[in-house]
Amino acid sequence: MSLSRFIPLVLVVALICGLVYLNRHAPRPAGMVSNGNVTLPAVDKDNCPDARSNLPAFMPAEACVTLTEILHGGPFPYSQDGVVFGNYEGVLPQQPRGYYHEYTVPTPGAQNRGARRIITGGTPPTAFYYTDDHYRSFKPFQVNR
Numbered sequence: 001m002s003l004s005r006f007i008p009l010v011l012v013v014a015l016i017c018g019l020v021y022l023n024r025h026a027p028r029p030a031g032m033v034s035n036g037n038v039t040l041p042a043v044d045k046d047n048c049p050d051a052r053s054n055l056p057a058f059m060p061a062e063a064c065v066t067l068t069e070i071l072h073g074g075p076f077p078y079s080q081d082g083v084v085f086g087n088y089e090g091v092l093p094q095q096p097r098g099y100y101h102e103y104t105v106p107t108p109g110a111q112n113r114g115a116r117r118i119i120t121g122g123t124p125p126t127a128f129y130y131t132d133d134h135y136r137s138f139k140p141f142q143v144n145r
Helices: 007-025 062-072
Strands: 032-034 039-041 100-104 117-121 127-131 139-141
Touching: 062 100, 062 117
Parallel strands: none
Antiparallel strands: 032 039, 100 117, 117 127, 127 139
16 A cells, blocks of 8 residues: 555544644634633623613623523523422522523533523523522522513
């Protein structure tokens, strides 16, 4: 077998490796937020138009993206988003099973879903809570619709 037969294959493999490297290491365009799995547009935390109000100071800007997805019924970047939240910690007010649902708030740089969530109560949601410590504590917030 001659070496010239392998040159096209080597070139194709090198090209693919280069594209993968550039995709992972290229700088993100301004105004984009990435959590390692999903790249979403960044939103100013003081202006969340779909909530028709400002986000509280304790919530990160990425929460507006998640809240917008919740209010529009998706699509959601994580398969776990929208699942029933069991409130097993008992920190939230007691409600029947199925009342609470959880949604991921992306954490830039995280290699997994991170610890930040929005928990909604009711269908359609009428209660909203934010946690940044994976369900140890919750802060209620208002959504004006």
